[in-house]
Amino acid sequence: MLPSGWEVTTAVLLAIASFPISLVLTRFFMKMNAKSGIVGIDVHKLSKPKIPEMCGASIPITLILLSTAYVLIDGGNSLMMLAFSLVVGSAAVVGALDDRLKMRGIYKPLLTLLCGLPIVALGLLYPNQVYNPTLQVPIFGSFHLPVIYPLSIPVAISVTSNTTNMLDPLNGTMAGGVSIISAALLIGVLITDPAPSSVFLYASLLFAALGFFYFNRYPSRAFAGNVGQLSIGAALGALAILSRSEIASIVAMFPNIQNSFFFLSKIKRFTEHRALSAKPTKLLDDGRLAASSDLKAPLTLVRTLLVGRPAKESEIVSTIFGLYLISATLALITMILVG
Amino acid sequence: MKKLNQRATALQLIVFVTQWGLMILGFGILALLVAPLRLQLDPGLGRYFDAGVKAMIALVLSTSWLFIWDRQVRLYFYRKREGAAEPA
Numbered sequence: 001m002l003p004s005g006w007e008v009t010t011a012v013l014l015a016i017a018s019f020p021i022s023l024v025l026t027r028f029f030m031k032m033n034a035k036s037g038i039v040g041i042d043v044h045k046l047s048k049p050k051i052p053e054m055c056g057a058s059i060p061i062t063l064i065l066l067s068t069a070y071v072l073i074d075g076g077n078s079l080m081m082l083a084f085s086l087v088v089g090s091a092a093v094v095g096a097l098d099d100r101l102k103m104r105g106i107y108k109p110l111l112t113l114l115c116g117l118p119i120v121a122l123g124l125l126y127p128n129q130v131y132n133p134t135l136q137v138p139i140f141g142s143f144h145l146p147v148i149y150p151l152s153i154p155v156a157i158s159v160t161s162n163t164t165n166m167l168d169p170l171n172g173t174m175a176g177g178v179s180i181i182s183a184a185l186l187i188g189v190l191i192t193d194p195a196p197s198s199v200f201l202y203a204s205l206l207f208a209a210l211g212f213f214y215f216n217r218y219p220s221r222a223f224a225g226n227v228g229q230l231s232i233g234a235a236l237g238a239l240a241i242l243s244r245s246e247i248a249s250i251v252a253m254f255p256n257i258q259n260s261f262f263f264l265s266k267i268k269r270f271t272e273h274r275a276l277s278a279k280p281t282k283l284l285d286d287g288r289l290a291a292s293s294d295l296k297a298p299l300t301l302v303r304t305l306l307v308g309r310p311a312k313e314s315e316i317v318s319t320i321f322g323l324y325l326i327s328a329t330l331a332l333i334t335m336i337l338v339g
Numbered sequence: 340m341k342k343l344n345q346r347a348t349a350l351q352l353i354v355f356v357t358q359w360g361l362m363i364l365g366f367g368i369l370a371l372l373v374a375p376l377r378l379q380l381d382p383g384l385g386r387y388f389d390a391g392v393k394a395m396i397a398l399v400l401s402t403s404w405l406f407i408w409d410r411q412v413r414l415y416f417y418r419k420r421e422g423a424a425e426p427a
Contacts, residue, residue, distance in 0.1 A: 135366075137363075137366040137367065137369070137370045138363050138366070139363060139367065140363075140366060140367040140370040140371055141370055142370065143369065143370045143374035144374070145374075145390075146390075147386065147387060147390035148390050148393065148394050148397075247362075247366065250362070251359055251362070254355050254358065254359075258354075258408065258412065261405055261408065261409070262409070262412065265409065299412075299417070304347070304412065304416050304417075305344055305347045305351075307347075307416045307417065309344060309346075309347075311344060315343070315344060316344070318343050319343045319344045319347060319348055322343045322348045323348065323351050323355070326348075326351065326352050326355050327355055330355060330356070330359045334359075334363075337363075
């Protein structure tokens with residue numbers, strides 16, 4: 001049975017509440033973490049200001065609170081909400097652990113593999129109610145993957161969470177980028193298959209990310225930390241699977257894929273930015289950023305955009321948002337082609 | 340909102356559209372040629388053998404896709420040298 005317009009409207013209206021909740025929670029974490037000394041240095045500013053870290057915890061908390069409220073108030077798909085909340089919550093725990101313990105680079109991808117297991121487990125317990133192992137392909141129809149699909153779910157969650165984690169080098173890039181991605185996928189879901197639960201989760205992610213973006217935008221007053229980055233990336237991965245927008249989500253994340261692939265192909269191991277001996281960018285005396293001339297430095301997206309043309313941080317952030325707009329448009333076309 | 344780096348954005352647009360087209364083509368190959376393959380008649384373990392072979396084909400296709408992406412970005416942005424002080 002097709003969902004009524006009323007169900008979709010209430011889903012969006014309830015999801016809008018995630019904006020003020022995320023905003024208030026981010027403000028709370030900014031104050032609390034600054035008092036507790038949980039701060040990071042904004043290395044791309046000449047003044048090197050200290051910014052409260054781990055404020056992105058507001059996003060997974062908002063998403064889990066809202067998902068619970070949606071089930072209780074509007075009778076949303078409880079299995080889908082449970083799977084989503086478990087994935088986002090577990091990725092947030094991994095991120096928080098990494099923020100506090102500064103784990104080696106290899107542990108994050110390994111631990112985030114486990115974050116996809118709730119979807120697999122619930123999918124095995126309730127077949128075809130959590131995920132659908134038939135992959136819908138643009139133009140060419142679909143194909144059934146009864147073995148490969150469930151096995152690839154943990155990998156998908158690990159990839160989306162870590163690739164989101166890797167593309168947050170400048171103020172607001174992660175939160176702004178995820179807002180653009182989720183807005184495009186929300187429009188795509190509304191056009192093609194407006195299942196209320198999918199609409200609700202994409203809208204919640206969009207408004208929660210925007211609430212955090214208010215404080216995280218250039219010049220940042222709050223940093224997301226791994227807790228925010230990994231959980232938002234896991235949310236994107238989980239939503240791709242739960243709302244059957246897998247291929248469109250890959251397209252929307254093209255800037256992240258390029259950044260991670262070029263980083264890993266150069267460095268050839270999982271490592272933290274802080275552990276790199278050769279940094280991809282350097283800060284000039286006039287406050288602009290320039291591409292590193294060190295041959296050992298990774299070819300990150302920011303370095304690529306700075307090749308031969310030093311620029312202000314805000315200009316690079318705008319360019320990255322431009323790239324997200326391109327990939328989000330292609331993702332929307334992909335969803336329309338899938339139908 | 341500060342101005343975009345228009346040259347880099349235009350080059351990335353070409354990269355993304357090319358990779359998008361190639362990705363859809365790759366999924367088309369998987370949907371039309373690879374997925375219908377039946378390599379084993381044994382309904383037990385053969386199912387997993389089939390899935391493994393198909394996964395390997397998908398892996399080869401995705402590696403080729405990433406290789407083309409790599410060449411394209413290096414050609415557009417790092418043609419002169421990776422040191423990157425000069426534009427391509």
